[in-house]
Amino acid sequence: MKLLTHNILTSKCLKGVTVGYPLGIVAKEVKVNEVEFNPEFISRMIQKVDWPALCKAAENLGHLDNLPPAVVDDYENNEDFLKKAHHFLMEIEVINGDLICPETGRKFPVTDGIPNMLANEDEV
Amino acid sequence: MSGRPEHQAPPEIFYGEDEARKYTRNTRMMEIQLVMSERAVELLCLPENQPCHIIDLGCGSGLSGETLTEQGHVWTGVDISSAMLGVAKEREVEGDLLLGDLGQGLPFRAGAFDGAISISALQWLCNADQKSHNPAKRLYTFFSSLYGCLSRGSRAVFQFYPENSSQVELITSQAMKAGFTGGLVVDYPNSTKAKKFFLCLMTGGQQPLPTALGVDSREDAPNCVTFSQKRDRMKQLRAGKAPKKSRDWILEKKERRRRQGKETRDDSKFTGRKRQSHVW
Numbered sequence: 001m002k003l004l005t006h007n008i009l010t011s012k013c014l015k016g017v018t019v020g021y022p023l024g025i026v027a028k029e030v031k032v033n034e035v036e037f038n039p040e041f042i043s044r045m046i047q048k049v050d051w052p053a054l055c056k057a058a059e060n061l062g063h064l065d066n067l068p069p070a071v072v073d074d075y076e077n078n079e080d081f082l083k084k085a086h087h088f089l090m091e092i093e094v095i096n097g098d099l100i101c102p103e104t105g106r107k108f109p110v111t112d113g114i115p116n117m118l119a120n121e122d123e124v
Numbered sequence: 125m126s127g128r129p130e131h132q133a134p135p136e137i138f139y140g141e142d143e144a145r146k147y148t149r150n151t152r153m154m155e156i157q158l159v160m161s162e163r164a165v166e167l168l169c170l171p172e173n174q175p176c177h178i179i180d181l182g183c184g185s186g187l188s189g190e191t192l193t194e195q196g197h198v199w200t201g202v203d204i205s206s207a208m209l210g211v212a213k214e215r216e217v218e219g220d221l222l223l224g225d226l227g228q229g230l231p232f233r234a235g236a237f238d239g240a241i242s243i244s245a246l247q248w249l250c251n252a253d254q255k256s257h258n259p260a261k262r263l264y265t266f267f268s269s270l271y272g273c274l275s276r277g278s279r280a281v282f283q284f285y286p287e288n289s290s291q292v293e294l295i296t297s298q299a300m301k302a303g304f305t306g307g308l309v310v311d312y313p314n315s316t317k318a319k320k321f322f323l324c325l326m327t328g329g330q331q332p333l334p335t336a337l338g339v340d341s342r343e344d345a346p347n348c349v350t351f352s353q354k355r356d357r358m359k360q361l362r363a364g365k366a367p368k369k370s371r372d373w374i375l376e377k378k379e380r381r382r383r384q385g386k387e388t389r390d391d392s393k394f395t396g397r398k399r400q401s402h403v404w
Contacts, residue, residue: 114209
């Protein structure tokens, strides 16, 4: 699971959850990959990304170094910023661990890079 | 063939390890999925030359996702079968994968995606796989959560196999209730084999539906997808002769046997008469 995906994931499908965002991460295994840099895509995704949640996630994974604390002005033309955003959103992958609902504490296990978002019948 | 897959078992059980492997090794299946995925992406009407963030609903082993990657998009896939997702992982697809049940709703933030595709998956939502399942409610939960996580103006295209018209009605009514506009595009409507159903849903208010393929008979293109199946070619081979099992065919065959010197009953008015159908 890339951090881009984590950034858009919520637990709001569960009963009793209002916002369900952001999900906490406890990671047992993290991988760093090399992914082709697409500045246009990253530039557009930055508009959708919740930056504080991204920082929190990177911090939970212990990969916070080099992540800019906030989105800079005129980021579309700032290649250095885009490259850093790309690294954190697309190249850091959680392989094993848990995602945690901030309102109920319910855990969603991540196995082999795939989060299990299946809810029990009594949870939806 | 024992009928429609969704009548045999819930999807996470039907697509177990063996079926998942078979599905992804079957070259004919892969070819069909590829063509349908490309058509679905075409119907999405995404802005040209722009990499988009797409969700693949019922992504399975990633066959449709690969089309998205090929066209330069970044995608996330959701499926209920861990065996199918396992195959996708083995094939090292680019998209992020999630194990989830579409009928429980999509767990994403508002406006997360620029588009959605789904190949051969939607019909699975129309059956109650568990006692507690209410297909209409699950469809509504699915469509309303999908509406929420799509950015305004984006589309969702579903290729699926409807069992009957009431299923189409059920699906479209829940989609409309959830706020979508749009409708069904049927490619090659006159061909039993090539006919394909695409549900095209839009979020940006009423827009004209894309034109279906194979509808205009004045087109030079054949009125069905050129399949290389042996059966089609064989159908044309009997063009000059009598159709099999007809009275003429029987009389011809008896003549052939006589010429071969085999013992043959004489022809009579009863030769090749219609018999009452048997009850075995």
